[in-house]
Amino acid sequence: MSFLLKRLTQKRIWTRIYKERLSEPLHLNIISFFVFLFGSFRSKVLYDLVLRPHHAYSILKAADQAKARGFTEISILEFGVAHGSGLMNMIKVAEKVTNTTGIKINIYGFDTGKGMPEPIDYRDHPEYYNTGDFPMNRDLLEERIKGKAQLFLGPIKETLKEFLTSTSSKTPIGFVSIDVDYYSSTMEVLELFKEDPNLFLPLTYIYFDDIFMENHNDKSGELLAIKEFNETQKLRNISYHKFLVNKRLFKNSNWTKQIYYFHVLDHPYRFETKRNDAKRVLDNPYLNI
Incomplete structure (x- = not known):
């Protein structure tokens, strides 16, 4: 609660509330007040009343999918932990998702632990970042997340190998948050999505943090990394779901444009083919007598 109150003292937060929330239909905002006070966790996710709604939406959807597939637990990953507020929010959300679905959620965070590395060239958007940006208070963060999430610190190439030796298809990856800023770092993260198809849910949710910035385009940054990944992978695809925003009650939030779906086409x-005796027949009112 103190973190939320602190954020409400920031001008940019009120600007976002005005643009993304108060610009929505009045009746939805009125209903939201009562959902906030009395609604279930699912209702609060539906009305974007959970802090960092992209976490809430994606983790809940992943847990529901896992439950339908017969799993009892899943894994969720964050690349680019920095000061750890995102990872700690994922912990809070995961607890509520577990209480709602019964699915256990394993949480992993990846970071250099030393802030941003040197950019390789223009593709890493050096106009936005400085080397060493977003350092981590490692000791304090590890103390706060002990027993709730696991940190992998170091170069992505090395930490991914370490993670892959400890994970299994019994705890498939359902959600990945990518906030490593650079094209080069994102490309290293996307190597994960070339691994054994059984390590993922058939539809895995990905959040790309930085693509909303004006200088981002498909020739640099995360968007270029996504494009190159898709061009080289025949049976794996990272795609933006154009109709997600249509399914949400509140349509002006940036996060709905930052969610991508990872399709594991060789899963x-x-x-699987499911056959039963009952045929599905489409109704045609023009043929009714």
Whole structure:
């Protein structure tokens, strides 16, 4: 609560509330007040009343999918932990999702622990960042998340290898938050999505943090990394779901444009066929007598 109150003292937060919330239909904002006071966790996710709604939406959807597939637990990952507020929010959200769905959620954070590395060239958007930006208070963060999440500190190439030796298809990855800022770092993260298809849910949710910035485009930054990944992978695809915003009650939030779907086209689930005796027949009112 103290973190939320602190954020409400910032001008940019009130600007976002005005643009993304108060610009929405009045009746939805009125209903939101009562949902905030009396609603279930699912209702609060539906009305974007959970801090960092992209976490709440994605983790809940991943847990629901896992439950339908017969799993009892999933993994969620954050690349670019920095001061740790995102990771700690994922912990809070995961607790509520577990209480709602019964699915256990394993949380992993990846970071250099030393702030931003040197950019390689214009593709890393050096106009936005300085080397050493976003350092971590490692000791304090590890103390606060002990027993709730695991940190992997060091170069992404090395920490990914370490993670992959400890994970399994019994705890498939359902959500990945990517906030490493650079094209080069994002490319290293996306190597994860080339691994064994059974390590993922058939539809895995990804949040890309930086693509809303004006200088980002498909020739640099995260968007270029996504483009190059898709061009080189025949049976894996990272795609923006154009209709997600249509499914949300509140349509002006940036986060709905930052959620991408990772389609694992070679996942065994994609080859399952379910047969039953009842045929599905479409109704045609013009043929009714």
